[in-house]
Amino acid sequence: MAARAAVLTGLGGYLPPRTVTNDELPRQLDTSDEWIRRRTGIRQRHWAGPGVSTGDLAVEAGHRALRSAALGTGDTVGMVIVATTTPDHPCPATAPDVAARLGLGQAAAFDLAAGCSGFVYALATAAAALTAGHAEHALVIGAETFSTVLDPADRTTAVIFGDGAGAVVLRAGTRDEPGAVLAVDLGADGTGKDFASIPGGGARERSLRPEPNPDDRYLRMRGKEIFTHAVHRMEHSSAAALATVGWHVDEVDHLVGHQANLRILHALARQLGMDRQRVVSHIQQAGNTSAASIPLALADAAARHRFQAHDRLLLTAFGAGLTWGSAALTWPAPTPGRAHP
Template sequence: MEDTKVRESVPIGVIGTGSRLPERQVGNTEVGAPAGVDDAWIVRKTGIRHRRWADPGEATSDLAADAGRAALERAGISPADLSFVVVATSTPDSPQPPTATAVAEMVGATPDTAAFDLNAVCSGFVFALSVVQRALSASGGGYALVIGADVYSRILDPADRRTVVLFGDGAGAAVLGPVPRGRGLLATRLSSSGAHRDLIRVPAGGSRRPASEATLAGGEHYFRMDGRGVRDFVSEHVPPAVRAFLKDSGVGEADIAHLVPHQANGHMVDGLARGLGLPVARVHTTVREYGNTGAASIPVTLDAAVRSGAVHPGDTVLLTGFGGGMASGFALMRW
């Protein structure tokens, strides 16, 4: 487990957010028919009513760049001022080069900007926030664009009702930069349970099982998930880990004004919120309209909360990410 509290001399926080969802809205009837399920079944099992899927000409970098531009505009920061562009994704444009290099060029960052991808699946945005915050703080400040973006519709098996009904595409972004003392990222905690890594996977297409006629014929390039195993892992491990994180950070559960969880499944989000027992926190969700957008789900939901006017200066915000790996990432911010 990796655990850090922000004690450096330069406080770093989120100074602008942005998001981009594809235009195409996919309803439960459309997505459920090939999988043999209907709208009522999907709503009962997941709480999801719609999701957005990218058009054939749209890739992860396209959504990420649009979200990044929106975040930069709201932050009032020029792309030329960025030290880092980081894209958290498990559905990159291609295995290499990093999708972040395309995004950096698309938003207008200079060649001096360090651009790289980070893959912690659905926890990726929180992992990237933690890594970039420390890099900026240790170097005395500066600005960074951190994006969570995924296009899961390209790796879903249309006949697999366990996965195809859950996932949507999207991108959410945050600009990090110096903030007044007492604000910004207060603490983060990152952890991974490799023993549970097979709960969420794409079996083939990498160096262990390269692409072949056999893997393609077997559908091994599709996303696979043990939904029951994921649910059990989250319910058993995440609430006590969050409570320990808050205790170690010196923040009371009643001090949390906003909870922004990974939008895995509508019912799972509701259960997690009940399990955490945060007495006054407003729980922000987008899963019912956008589905599970992977690494994009937390920044998309954070952006929606900010743009709605719900988050005010001085509010304490808790981000809780969990997903493949099995990786968990928690971040505590004072807005």
């Protein structure tokens, strides 16, 4: 009998309706459409409107993923994880409210903060819970409203990040099924914590000064160091995940990396010895959506019918912390009576 595993059964993505092209970015950024495209590959990004939060985006993506999974009346979601760096509140977590708004009863629900690696971390966490028998279905959401933490005068970050949410539904199954999560690799190095950070808003700042520094509420990023570490860490993490599942890089049909920068994705493919045609890219339309970027890229590629049943996918991400992670899985086959992810 095949070993128990988490199996992908539903998928959904959501981008807020407001589209911001490169030409619409503030003039004080001293940039251009040509410069942004050449440096990042980004043509546009989506920003949430006033009053729209990370939780709102997560609910919409969660609805779409649950609808895609076509859960029956006897199917219950036992776990909800929201991977995010921009939660609705410092306390409480965003996930319990998201679960309640989705009508998921008293499912275990919690946030996971691992920067841009958050979705892979959350996927690994949910897969472990399903494999151990702690739940039969799990909803994993990556959601961000990075527009709320961007310094409008900082070209390093303001041209890159967008808002959005992506979600997957996992069910307990077996490793021989298409859609099974077969291997994960996770890592972190806290000595690089200052490479990308939002300095203010937490206990560290509040323990040092009675009044917060307004500039500390913005994301600060050291782009050159991030680029170098991202390619190196994702390459080694990808190799570790492939070694665990026993795949050679030539056997991978699609590389779905964190959508931070098109140059990073191409450099990663080159380091892995993989041609660019196998790289899944969504950054041109959505920018860097942090923890939401991988599920959004999956949803976009699935909508364009890029994946076939049994295709081998390698997911990999790198983010603030520093954190990194990879996962190897196969693409699910359509099931009678259920929508294909």
